[in-house]
Amino acid sequence: MEVKKHTIQLVVNNKPDVLARIAGTFSGRGFNIESITANITMNPDVTKINIVTTGDSRTATKIQNQLKKLVDVLQVSHVRETKYGQREMALIRIKLTQETKEEVEKAIEELNCRVITKKSDSCTVEVTGTGNEIDQALTRFGPLGLEDMSRSGIVAL
Amino acid sequence: MKLKGAEILLKALAEEGVDTIFGYPGGVVLDIYDEIYKTQFKHILVRHEQAAAHAADGYARASGNVGVCLVTSGPGATNTVTGIVTAYMDSIPIVVFTGQVPTALIGSDAFQEADITGITRPCTKHNFIVRKVEDLARTVKEALFIARSGRPGPVLVDLPKDVSQAETEYQESGPLKSAYHDPIYIPNLEALNETLQMIKQAKKPVIMVGGGVILGKASDELRKFVDKVQIPVTHTLMGIGAFPGTDSLSLGMPGMHGTYYANMAITHCDLLLTIGARFDDRVTGKLDEFAPNAKIIHIDIDAASINKNVLVDLPIISDSRSALQQLNKMLHQNHFTIPEDDRRKWLEQIRQWKEYAPLSYHREGEKIKPQYVIEMLYKLTKGDAIITTEVGQNQMWAAQFYLFNQPNTFLSSGGLGTMGYGFPAAIGAQVARPDKTVIDIAGDGSIQMNIQELATVVNYNIPVKVAILNNGFLGMVRQWQEIFYGERYSHTNISQIPDFVRLAEAYGAVGLRATKPEEVIPLIEEALNIPGPVVMDFAVDPQEGVYPMVKPGSPISDMDLGK
Numbered sequence: 101m102e103v104k105k106h107t108i109q110l111v112v113n114n115k116p117d118v119l120a121r122i123a124g125t126f127s128g129r130g131f132n133i134e135s136i137t138a139n140i141t142m143n144p145d146v147t148k149i150n151i152v153t154t155g156d157s158r159t160a161t162k163i164q165n166q167l168k169k170l171v172d173v174l175q176v177s178h179v180r181e182t183k184y185g186q187r188e189m190a191l192i193r194i195k196l197t198q199e200t201k202e203e204v205e206k207a208i209e210e211l212n213c214r215v216i217t218k219k220s221d222s223c224t225v226e227v228t229g230t231g232n233e234i235d236q237a238l239t240r241f242g243p244l245g246l247e248d249m250s251r252s253g254i255v256a257l
Numbered sequence: 258m259k260l261k262g263a264e265i266l267l268k269a270l271a272e273e274g275v276d277t278i279f280g281y282p283g284g285v286v287l288d289i290y291d292e293i294y295k296t297q298f299k300h301i302l303v304r305h306e307q308a309a310a311h312a313a314d315g316y317a318r319a320s321g322n323v324g325v326c327l328v329t330s331g332p333g334a335t336n337t338v339t340g341i342v343t344a345y346m347d348s349i350p351i352v353v354f355t356g357q358v359p360t361a362l363i364g365s366d367a368f369q370e371a372d373i374t375g376i377t378r379p380c381t382k383h384n385f386i387v388r389k390v391e392d393l394a395r396t397v398k399e400a401l402f403i404a405r406s407g408r409p410g411p412v413l414v415d416l417p418k419d420v421s422q423a424e425t426e427y428q429e430s431g432p433l434k435s436a437y438h439d440p441i442y443i444p445n446l447e448a449l450n451e452t453l454q455m456i457k458q459a460k461k462p463v464i465m466v467g468g469g470v471i472l473g474k475a476s477d478e479l480r481k482f483v484d485k486v487q488i489p490v491t492h493t494l495m496g497i498g499a500f501p502g503t504d505s506l507s508l509g510m511p512g513m514h515g516t517y518y519a520n521m522a523i524t525h526c527d528l529l530l531t532i533g534a535r536f537d538d539r540v541t542g543k544l545d546e547f548a549p550n551a552k553i554i555h556i557d558i559d560a561a562s563i564n565k566n567v568l569v570d571l572p573i574i575s576d577s578r579s580a581l582q583q584l585n586k587m588l589h590q591n592h593f594t595i596p597e598d599d600r601r602k603w604l605e606q607i608r609q610w611k612e613y614a615p616l617s618y619h620r621e622g623e624k625i626k627p628q629y630v631i632e633m634l635y636k637l638t639k640g641d642a643i644i645t646t647e648v649g650q651n652q653m654w655a656a657q658f659y660l661f662n663q664p665n666t667f668l669s670s671g672g673l674g675t676m677g678y679g680f681p682a683a684i685g686a687q688v689a690r691p692d693k694t695v696i697d698i699a700g701d702g703s704i705q706m707n708i709q710e711l712a713t714v715v716n717y718n719i720p721v722k723v724a725i726l727n728n729g730f731l732g733m734v735r736q737w738q739e740i741f742y743g744e745r746y747s748h749t750n751i752s753q754i755p756d757f758v759r760l761a762e763a764y765g766a767v768g769l770r771a772t773k774p775e776e777v778i779p780l781i782e783e784a785l786n787i788p789g790p791v792v793m794d795f796a797v798d799p800q801e802g803v804y805p806m807v808k809p810g811s812p813i814s815d816m817d818l819g820k
Contacts, residue, residue, distance in 0.1 A: 121378055128379045158564065165561035171383040171403060 101156030105134065105231070107186055107256050108164060110149040111141070111175035118172045122149065125170065131155070131163050135188075135253035146174060150186075150256050152231075179256045186256040190234045191216065193224045195245030204244050211237050222247060262390045262421040263292040266354070269397035271298075275325050277688060279303055279312040283329020284369060285356035285418040301688060301717060304709040306333050308681035310340020311707070313351040315685025318668045319643055319693075321474060323350045323404050324685060330356040331369030334415075335376065339675060341411045342380045346672025347495060348472060350409035352400045359419040360388055374415050382410030390423035408559040409472055442558060444575035449583050451571060452530065452554055453593065459528035460599040461606075462488045463551075465511065466577075468495030468671070469533015469558060471664040473577035476500070479532070482581050485588050487595050489607055491519040493534045494656055497667040502660035503640070508607070509616070512540040513807045514653040517614035517816055520807070522607055523548050524814040532556045533577045536566040537672070538809075546812035556580045614805065614818055616657050624798035625774050627651070627726040630781075631658035634696060634724060637781045642694040643668065643686050647679040647703030649733035651726050653803040655698040666693075677706025683721040684713060694722070694785065701727040701754050711764035714790035722784050723792045725757055728799040736802045761792035770794040 112118045119138060126133050134152040141148045153163060164176045179186060192213075194204055204223070208215060211233075213225040227237045231254060238249065260268070266289060270278075278300045282290045293300050303309045306328040313324030328337055334355035344351045358367040374384045383403050385396050393416075400412040456462055470479055476499050483490055483506060490500045491508040500507055508519040523529065529551040534540070541547040547567060555562075555569040556577060563572040573580060587593075618628045631654050634642070644659055645668040646652040652669055661667045668686055670678040683697040697704075704725050714721050726732075729752035738746050758768030767787055771780045777795065784791040804819025 117374070117378070120375070124379050162561070162565065165563075169382075169408075169559070169561055 101158060103154060103156050106153050106155065106157075106160040107179040107254055108151045108153060108160070108167070109177050109179050109256055110151070110167060110173055112147050112149060113172040113174065114140075114145055114147045115172055118147070119149075121170050121172065122151075122167065125166050126153070126163070129163075129166055131159065135251070137253040137255055139255075150179070150254050152254050186230060186254050187228055188231050188234050188254045189226060189228045189252040190237070190249055191224060191226055192237065192241055192249045193222055193247040194241050195222050195247050196220070197245070200244050204241070207240050207244065211240065213237065258427065259424040260427045261288065261292070262393050262416070262423050262425075263288040265390070265393050265425070265427055266397060266416070266421065267292055267296055267298050268427065269394045270325065273398060273401045275323065275401070277301065277316065278325050278327050279309040279316070279685065280327035281306050281309055281329070281333060283333045283356060285330045285358060286327065286416070286421070288418070288421040289327065289356070289416070300327075301684070301713065303681065303684075304712050305707065306336035307339050307677065308684070308707050308710050308713070310337040310351065310353060311343065311675075311678050311681035312685035312688070313353070314340060314344045314349050314678075315645060315668055315682030316689045317344075317349050317351055317685070318682070319665055319686035320689035321665055322689075323352055323401050325352050325354070327354045328356070329369065330358055330373070331371045333369075334373040335371055338377060338380070339677075341377055341413065343670050343673045343675045343678055344411040345380045345382070347468060347670065348409050349411065350404040351411045352404050353411060353413045355413060355415050356421075357386065357415045357417040360417045361419070363417065373413065377413050380411070381413050384413040384415070386415040386417070387420050388417070390420050390425045393420060394427060442575045442579055444556070444573055444580045444583055446583070448571060448573045449580065449587060452573070452584065453587055453591065455528055455552060455554065455571070456486055456488070456530070457593075457596065459552075460596075461526045461603045462486075462528040462530065463508070463522050463526040464488050464490045465493070465523070465529060465531045465534055466490060466496040466499045467493040467532070467534025470496055470499035470577045473533060473558070474664075475533075475576075475578035475581050476664040478578055478581035478585060481585050482588070485585070485593060487600055487604075488530070489522060489604065491515070491522065493537070493540055494669060494671040496534060497656060497669075498661040498664040501662040503662055510656055512537075512542065512813060513809070514657065514803050514805065515540075515813070516616060516657075517805055517818065518607055518610035520813040520816060521610045523551075524812070525606075526551045528552050528554070530554045530556075531569075532580070533558070535562045538566070541567065542807050542811055542813035542815075546814070618801070618819075622798065623773070625771060625777060625795055627654050627728070627795070627797040627801055628658050629774065630724060630726060630777055630795050630797065631655055631698065633777050633781055634698070635659045637778070637785060638694055638696070642666070642696050643683075643690060645669065645679040645683040645686060645695070645697045647697070647699045647706075648674045648676045649700050649703060649731070650736065650801075650803050651698050651700040651703070651732075653733075654726070657803075676703035680704060680707050680710050680721070680723060683723075684710060684719055687719050687721050695720075696722045696724055699723055699725045700732055701725055701729065701757075702731045702751055704757075705754070708760070711761060711766055711790070711792070715765040718789050720787075720789050722790070725792065725794050726797045727754070727757070727794055728797050728801070729754065730799055732799075733803065739802070740808075757792055757794040766790045766792055768792045768794065770796070772796040
């Protein structure tokens, strides 16, 4: 079976140990967490968690079935990429030199990045898009002098 | 009226129908123990917290109700972990109450502090720490609800000392309506219809039942169903007693130490209807060659158990009783008839397998054969005892040679394989069922893992009988060393063992010993006539192995039938 990324979205009770229960379910059953985001929702009693995992579709089903058994997990869904959209954000710091400056600026424009800070020798930009788009941006900036980066993980609806 | 946390705990438990606690006191549960003293709540004082958890487990398995235990913080709590995992693996409803240091001290590495909710998170169905006395009553009820609902399991409730000391108004909350895990499962009628169609078409069907049939209290429905469809039934270790072992359609247990005929039937069947079993590796052997010709139907309450190990053709998420009830109803409505010719041929084939390799052993010789002890226990208790086991050879021989006709009468640590389980579980079972004869079938290794409970049985005159199959070895490990490790018996010789008869006497129990086959029957008769706890020490043949046997990783049709 084909191994690919799966986005699993959980609606959970907003309790301090719920994240530990979810993470423990993944580690204890030998599943992998590629990225995880957790945040408040319109209802303060519940939290929405997005987890990206890799595996075949049978593994994805197994994970969901195990997560459904957790008492504090209220809802589990497998988010299809095409449904309402998934976005991720990355902050990327790029080194600036005389030689690369022009090329970096061109890339910033073409990739629709937002410049967050700009100094004489470096700049930090924000990229928002699908996981693939973030990957593309990183590939583009890589040879130009990528100094550091931080990704948010996927949020999905 | 304001009540203390400790009072609320006992009141909420009583409202939930809990009337027995197995436990062991300590610093942070003093207020609760003071309340137990004042209210005379029934409490069985064990001699080690592990035994409290196993006793609650044995109580649950024998009664079908939730078992409850209470221990102190730190080491008291961590000592229950083996008992909790044992219950978790076998889906047994227990609630473990642990004391905790006062909330203000949590996280400070206080004396006897352990993060027991953190430790037990992966091995409980759910756990709680109660931080406010106002939450206590509701949490107790939720804990019991979660333990027994859906696929049952252990729940832990951590109680900081200040919570059991604090006071609040108590309000009777009545039965709990929880949003969690709705326990009502309505089986898919179309799928059940399809099940009946598949049964009609099958030429060589087999039913495999597991612990889910016992937990779901579905044995009667199962009997009715099998009576009608005339399909041979194999039961997993956890399913022992779900279907009468003496019935001509019973195939006994499948798998590693199962019967030849159960394994052959599974391997050659064209339909395997599995109810409340989870395709454990000890049952399936090599997965690719498990039931290779069969369409598999899997009825289970836990969706996560379906397609976990074995891919099935027809999954049905339901508790065992609802599904069987519905199937029986449909059989009745549809005037179901079995395809007689095909069924006669299949049952004849099974009869031949049974004749070719029945469960047996070499009866001759001057040493007591362990299987003979089990057979005589079966005969002299008329098959009507509750049997608990330890783990290893004693467990497999008990499963093979004692025939169980009733559910909730065979109590064994199947999933986790916990040595030291049987004796405290027997205590719990005897407390739940004072009318029954309760026997722990033990080995000389495993009995030593909770032997301190002799003090408990003498203390309360709990008339549990312990039958030690004493071969001076860690027998099952020795058997593997003999077969797979060139007879290099690395650290399995435990012949430096206590004199169990004198040890029993030192605790105030009766100890009896048999060293020759002819002594076995009179010894068991004597033990069964003693109204208190008895330890029977049988010096058995150390060379005896458990057969048949499937090597790990081999298909279950590839059986070593023994010497």
